[in-house]
Amino acid sequence: MVLSTSLSSLLALPVLAFFSLSARASPHPPRTPLSTAASTLKLAVRINSSGVKNIAGADRARVRDLQAGRSSSISATNAATIYTADVGVGSPATYYTLLIDTGSSNTWIKDKAYKKTSTSQDTGGKFSITYGSGSVSGEEYTDIVTLNSDLVIEKQSIGVASKSTGLDGLDGLLGVGPVYLTQGTVSNVDEVPTVTDNLYTQGTIGSEVLGVFFAPASSGDSSGELTFGSYDASKITGDINYVPITSTSPASGYWGIDQSIAYGTTSILTETAGIVDTGTTLILIATDAFRKYQSATGGTPDEATGLLKITSDQYNQLSSLYFTIGGVTYELTPNGQIWPRSLNSAIGGTTDGIYLVVGDIGSNSGSGLDFINGYCFLERFYSVYDTTNSRVGFSTTEYTYATSN
Known part of the structure; x- marks a missing residue:
């Protein structure tokens, strides 16, 4: 995970939308916990300095997507702050800067960035996701995903996007939303397990819980974090x-x-x-x-x-x-x-x-x-x-x- 940087150095970085948190009301069926472990993933903040056009209008456009039941869009032009992570894929791992999005559940990387290794397996499926203001599509693979030394996922579904809109300056997206949102996105399966699903079923975390911490952008503390499997008691x-x-x-x-x-x-x-x-x-x-x-x-x-x-x-x-x-x-x-x-x-x-x-x-x-x-x-x-x-x-x-x- 990229570490936090000084606020002044972040002001020159490009703008992207905030990642989102959304999920279906129905929980996953209860499962016997395989582990009581939890692990924290540090986030790096990026702050736009090139100007954002009508931040309230951009938010209302997102509301219309949510009310209509569409996948909420991730815009590269409207928000002032985002949080990203450096995520390893493959063995040996190549690290990609991904937007963390809990409002969608597919994980994907741009085709031009993705480096195949011996653990990269083409599933034969095609993935396609339509957002409110764009779309992404390509081939579906499975691969090893390394979030940090404690959060390593075997055979995680990875879309390799030959076509995508938005996410300028980033390599792709890490979806940590509910598995429901993957339904109908990959051609040869009904749904694909999310990274949170796999962390749980593979025994890396003990419960499907996500803790989220932000520091105000103006506070001088430019970091954020996701805690998988629990919450960070030191932050409350x-x-x-x-x-x-x-x-x-x-x-x-x-x-x-x-x-x-x-x-x-x-x-x-x-x-x-x-x-x-x-x-x-x-x-x-x-x-x-x-x-x-x-x-x-x-x-x-x-x-x-x-x-x-x-x-x-x-x-x-x-x-x-x-x-x-x-x-x-x-x-x-x-x-x-x-x-x-x-x-x-x-x-x-x-x-x-x-x-x-x-x-x-x-x-x-x-x-x-x-x-x-x-x-x-x-x-x-x-x-x-x-x-x-x-x-x-x-x-x-x-x-x-x-x-x-």
Whole structure:
């Protein structure tokens, strides 16, 4: 895995979309754990400095894919921050820089990058995946995949893509979503085991649990991590509080939860269903809730970024947002509600502008997907995605009350 780098050196790197976290509501059938082990994969962050066109519009386009049940797109032109990993494939291993995506489950590498070794086996199958804004296709292989010294997978399905769109500057994608999403993607099988499936069935991890940690991009800590098989207790400052996957469709088809939101003491969204998704940059809420938020904050729409913009005086008057999930309330402070001011240029904003990271999902509440807790929420709270028990968990971290923005 690539190690974290200084923030200044990352600002010159190319932009790609956030990887996403989504899964079907139904868990995998329970299996007898082969191991109690867990292992952490460090992530490297890349921050765009070339300008992002309307970050809120890009997020809403993703929402339309999710609501329509399409594979959510991974854009190479719209997001400001992504996390990548150097992943070894073959024996001896060749290392590829891959986007980590828990919103899709196929792992694939661009044909021009893939180096075949004695462990590379052509399955005879063809793989093809259509995303909301592009597609990828090619030959299906199996090979050894090395995530780190503790996470080595035998005979992992690998697509070798002769055609692909997006992912400029990267070699491919590591899919760590649910196996359901591989159905119909490979010609000669119904579905292919994901890397998480194989880590579990091969006894490398003891449960199908994924812990996700981000540090705010402006915090000076430019690292993130995935923990397979458990969560990293060193990253949390409280208990992990779990909530079951919502039963409301279409949110139930992803990492969907039920929550309510209040701005200060004022309710802006009663308990309803939505999803947790690192593939979405912002915190998106139903249009009727967004209007209440806009009115309360005094924010005005900014054409360049698509975000609400506020003055310094309005920032000083901001109240916290309170997300109540499973009876537990999570406070998003005023500082957590604004885009990192040091990164304003990455989204096309002005240097001295103050932009809110709460956006309009594009439809009124009652749609069955009334909010998305995106990256800007998840960089303040540790999250756990438990396929075995069909639940999501959250905890506070050292960054929950940070003032780095």
